[in-house]
Amino acid sequence: MASSYPNPLMPGFNPDPSCVRVDGVYYLVTSSFEYMPGLPVYRSTDFVSWEHIGNIAERMSQSGVAETPSGMGIWAPTIRHRDGVFYVIVVIAASPRGCVVFTASDPAGPWSEGTPIPSVDGIDPDLAWDDAGNAYVTYSAYRMAGEEPGRHDGIEQFRVDLTTGEALESPRPLWSGTGLQFPEAPHLYRRGAFWYLLIAEGGTERGHAVSIARGASIEGPFSGGPANPLLRAAGTSSPVQNTGHADLVEGPDGTDVFVALGVRPLGTGLSFSPLGRETFATPVEWVDGWPVVAPIELAPHDGVCAERFGLSSAAELADPGWLAVGQLVGDVAAVIDGCLAMSGPGVSLDARRPAFIGRRQRHLDSDTSIRVRPRDGIGGLGLRYNERFHITATARSSTAERTLVTVVAALPGIRQSFHEDVPGDEVMLRISTRRPRRFMPNDGAGGDRIVITAVGTDGRDVVVAELDGRFWSAETAASFTGRVIGPFAESGEVRFRDFAYQGGDGRNGLAQPGERVEL
Known part of the structure; x- marks a missing residue:
């Protein structure tokens, strides 16, 4: 599987990508942390050339980052589309806002003030709907408050009323990954008879990886894939490291694509990444009902x-x-x-x-x-x-x-x-x-x-x-x-x-x- 996409796809400070395709047009969002405006939105028709068309959080009341320290703020969004409405769900860390769902009819904005979902006790939320139209929030149960801040409890989920932000049931555990640290960044997809649960694990540094599980219901239970982790650069000589936090989207040629974060370290051995975490892309094939992912290749644009x-x-x-x-x-x-x-x-x-x-x-x-x-x-x-x-x-x-x-x-x-x-x-x-x-x-x-x-x-x-x-x-x-x-x-x-x-x-x-x- 050879990639035909430029890599990095979204260069510079653009971590935790999420992407959706609507009527042949791609919209991609990334994290922005303490910076405003927050949550950049990029648009493409060919998955090669991208335009920064706006930002979701353009008002301080939307983001709640006025008092957040560096490294906190707007973390790991998911963008989805349903019935003519774009949704972006995100956790705003160390902020009174917590987990918020923003909506818009046009991804260039304006976006809503955002509906809080206070029952999300974790990070990296995903939004998906079952065949009956019920909305589900799935998230990494990383506890940022309470008696044991910093504790990870795997991936959790509950049904939610997106109008009010009210949880319609108690959280259920879904899957804790393969045993690597920090199971996070969950995304759910329906494909054929199965629901697939994609997660990141191993931490967002050199051990970062992507793993997958599947089950017959959006509510689980989920069983891990036979070849996890699907994507991992640790221990290789790849010029792109820390690969993980992936989202799955259909590419222009009809085959699936992972968008994932990675870094471009300079040097060998002890190496350093000046630009931080960037967005990359790599092709996906399906074999016996499971995705097979090509390693991310470095393919920067030529020219200035x-x-x-x-x-x-x-x-x-x-x-x-x-x-x-x-x-x-x-x-x-x-x-x-x-x-x-x-x-x-x-x-x-x-x-x-x-x-x-x-x-x-x-x-x-x-x-x-x-x-x-x-x-x-x-x-x-x-x-x-x-x-x-x-x-x-x-x-x-x-x-x-x-x-x-x-x-x-x-x-x-x-x-x-x-x-x-x-x-x-x-x-x-x-x-x-x-x-x-x-x-x-x-x-x-x-x-x-x-x-x-x-x-x-x-x-x-x-x-x-x-x-x-x-x-x-x-x-x-x-x-x-x-x-x-x-x-x-x-x-x-x-x-x-x-x-x-x-x-x-x-x-x-x-x-x-x-x-x-x-x-």
Whole structure:
């Protein structure tokens, strides 16, 4: 079984995918955790080219993430369609909202405020209907509260009234997997005479796997398949690791496809994944009533992806790819006098709710740049994994005709600073990331290289800092998210214009910093 799909299918911070096909069109959603807007929705007609058409949670009242810490928030959605209505069910962790079902007639939105289902005591909910039209919620019984928080009790299920969110019966246990840790991410499918229960297990790190069981009824009992786990990269030399958390959908050619999360670690042995968990696809065949899944193959797009925002109009901030941490983009930034204006509260990216908006880094080779006029403030370009793992490049006026650029590399308990003074009252800041060209100990084996440069009014490209990207990766930060890069204000009012991103993951990638064509 050879895959004809690009992989990653949805690059960058796009974990826990769920996909549905409606009238030949695909809609895919992923987790967003502490970021807003939450729950991105992607659309495709060919399963190759995807468009980010909107986000489900566009209001703070929908998400409840205003006070959630990093790594909590909007976890593992499932998207389904029935009788002209799209449903997305999700758990919003460490939030009063808990498990919520959102509905819409158009997946581009607007989406409903959401109906809570308080009886779900767990995570990763799935939604399915039996032949009589009864709705069932199936979820991982990972207890986040109570006397034993953190306890796993396998997969549970109950019938639910989707209008009121009321459980119509007590939860029943369904299946606990093959014995690997953390049985989670259940999805139910009807195929022929059987109901199939697909789950993830082994944890979302290197041991991640996908297993399956089946039974004659949606309520079970379920018996495990003969070849579990169906999908697992642990112990292999595959360039895609941590494969799991899969959903099943019919592909354009009529054969089934798994969408699953995975990471792209750099290096051999102890390796690191700069972009976090991404969405991949792989074909599925059915043999003797059971699915057989091909290992996920790495097949990135060739060529360079480029996007630019002049930041001169409010309409540009309405693009669905902009993110803010625990707040809305419009609460952090506004367009004033033809420039993006942001006011800093006197804190850097260490803050839980910084004055920061960003976009997902989607390529291992990438350049992100912006022009900054600090005026009487301090601000610039930030790369964020969370409030403990981040990089900032800030500009402040040092004299009437010069600007001081400071790069701070932040890790828990560690801060390292770099400084350069450049001419002019405006500076272009750039964060470049590059894969190592060879995996040798003196070449940052296992991680990428992060180069921060500044260009003043003299046009000279000055390298301010060069950093080892292993320290800002999924394995080191132990984060569920990924790198998000964009403008931020540390203090005072800062003005920005000309945001640009380009990335490439093909054989040659991008030129090395200093060799590129200027953005």
